[in-house]
Amino acid sequence: MTGVLSKFIVSTLPPALITTQGASLPAAALPTSITHQVASTFRPMHSESESLLAQNLGKREIVMALFRAGAIGFITFYIVRWILRFADPTYQQKQKAKTKAKEIMERLGVKNLTLNEHEVMIASHLVDPNHLKISWADIAGLDEQIEQIKKTVIYPVLAHQRIVRVSRLIQPPKGILLYGPPGCGKTLIAKAMAKESKCWFINLDVSVLTDKWYGESQKLTAAVFTLAEKLQPCIIFIDEIDSLLRLRATQDHEVTAMMKAQFMSLWDGLITDPNKTVIVMGATNRPKDMDSAILRRMAAKFHIPIPDLNQRKHILDLTLKQEVVDSDFNLDRLAQITDGFSGSDLKEVARSAAVACLADLQLSRDCLWERQGSSKSNKSIRSVDSGAGDEPSTTSSSGASGKASSSWLSGLWPGRRSSELSSLNNCSSSSLGHDNMAIRPITMRDFEGAVAKAKEAKAHCQAQQFRQHRIELD
Ligand SMILES: Nc1ncnc2c1ncn2[C@@H]1O[C@H](COP(=O)(O)OP(=O)(O)OP(=O)(O)O)[C@@H](O)[C@H]1O
Ligand SMILES: [Mg+2]
Incomplete structure (x- = not known):
């Protein structure tokens, strides 16, 4: 066995490393039994016939050695690759990114574009405008x-694309910052912007740039710009940009510092083509934490402030456009009481008010089940939901029975006005008659309740923050 093994090892070694004395420097590292075998295999040869035979054997052995070395290399390559894949926790994620990128590019009609492995990873973050609803x-x-x-931004990009003779100064800015x-x-x-700008849009997830292998993060950063350049006009959007491009500090990790520096030089068009339309767009609520060199590159800055009275009215109007509100709803008043929102x-106030109606409906249903349960104890819930014939007197919203129901509902909600109770009663009756539930309109009272709750939560959070600061200062 040892003989076969030693022959095999020796046969794969270059002849220059083996001497007729048995062992040179590399062979000396082998066990004695093997070196002995080597010596016996490569004995000194004297006669011509012997040397001819040796020549033939040598050629054959060289071919065999090459074949074996090739086979070993091939097997080793696949074993190492399999081990690395097994050891790499991000392998599955990378494979998914590749599939997603292919799918998106096919959908967006990107053809004849050769992308390297890193560009494909970034391409998985391309935004399909048809999939966006905003x-x-x-x-x-x-x-x-x-x-x-x-x-x-948008008009200069369009001008660059469509107008042939265009001034060299008509260009979109290289960077845009939305802050507030x-x-x-x-x-x-x-x-x-992604939906309506008619530009390619990369929604860059900062975590995609971090890779555990040294040098990979830089390659991915470079791929962001090379891909954007290939696709151009392209917007690279980085939400919460302060997390990636915050103030540079001496205690920064080496890779982070290199990534930031590379990002800035690529952005300047030092390595990439400066004539291509590539725009970096960032959004942050901490502009003070951003590096001044980055802020300099983001020439167009837009402040998105807390809405004033008029803006609040517009937002509420848009949010409640599809909703059924009660006749007592007053948009001006709601906008007034939501100062600082x-x-x-x-949106949360509107949601909370709408959910309040649902809670009322549920309560009314539970009460009706209870009422019905007391008269017909063996009825199942399903029969209450759909059995029109089993409706209690409260299910009718008109006439005497309607009044009766309003009175028992007023017992449940003593503070409610009669209009609210009748609408609640209506919804109870409709919900009892059908499987699909109808919800009463949202009243001003619901909105006021939601605003009060939101203000209380805000005050609580602010008090907590204040206490935290106090502790830090103390
Ligand atoms: N002007 C507006 N018009 C309509 N809806 C709005 C408006 N502003 C905020 N909203 C609502 O608030 C939600 C959150 O807004 P958005 O995510 O844009 O905030 P942001 O400024 O990015 O906040 P952050 O800095 O915390 O990321 C939106 O999904 C939308 O429903
Ligand atoms: Mg945001």
Whole structure:
């Protein structure tokens, strides 16, 4: 066995490394039994016939050695690759990204574009505008900002694409920054841009740039720009950009520092083509944390503020467009009592008010089941839902029975006005008659309740924050 093994090892070694004395430097590292075998295999040869035989054997052995080396190399390559795949926790994620990228590019009609492995990873973050539901019409109260964005970014891009003789100065800015308090519509604007700008849109997830292998992060960063350049005109959007391009500090990790530096040089067009339309767009609510060199590159800055009275009215109007509100609903009053609320807070108020109706409906149904249960104890819930013949007197919204129901409902909600109770009663009756539930209109009272709840939560959070600061300061 050892003989066969040693012959095999020796046969794969280059002849220059083996001497007729038995062992040179590399062979000396082998066990004695093997070196002995080597010596016996390569004995000194004297006669011509012997040397001819040796020559023939040598050729054959060389071919065999090459074949064996090739086979070993091939098998080793696949084993190592399999082990690396097994050891790489991101392998599945990378494979998924590749499939997604192929799918998106096919859907978007990208053909004849050769992409390297890293560009494919980034391409999985391309946004398909047809899949987005947000358009400019879905943003309320930010007309001025939207108009400015269109003038500064979209029109110059279109001019660059369509007008043949165009001034060299008519160009979109290389960077755009949307900044302002949380929940005021920055990401919303980015979504509308992706849908309506007619540019390629890469929604860059910062985590995709981080890779555990040294040098991979830089390759991925470079791929962002090379892909954008190949596709151009292209917008690279980075939400919460401060997390990637925050103030550079000496204690930054080496890879992070290199990534930031590379990002800036690629952005400048030092390595990429400066004539291609590639725009970096960022959104942040912490502009102060951003590096001044990055802020310099983002020439167009748009402040997305907390909405004022008029803007709140627009946002509420848009949010409640599809909703059924009661006749007592007063938009002006709701806008007034929501001073200091962001767009996202206003949406939450509307949602909370709508859910309050649902809670009322559920309560009324439970009560009706109870009432019915007391008269017909063996009825199942299903029969209550659909049995029109089993309806209690409260299910009729008209005449004497309607009044009767309103009176028992007023017992449940003593503070409610009669209009609210009758609408609640109506909904109870309709829900009892059919499987599909109808919900009563949202009243001003629901909105006021939701606003009060939101204000209380805000005050609580602010108090917590204040206490936290106090602890830190103390
Ligand atoms: N101007 C607006 N018009 C309509 N809806 C709005 C508006 N502003 C905010 N909203 C609502 O608030 C939600 C959150 O908005 P968005 O995600 O754009 O906030 P943001 O400014 O990106 O906040 P953050 O800084 O926390 O990321 C939106 O999905 C939308 O429903
Ligand atoms: Mg956002």
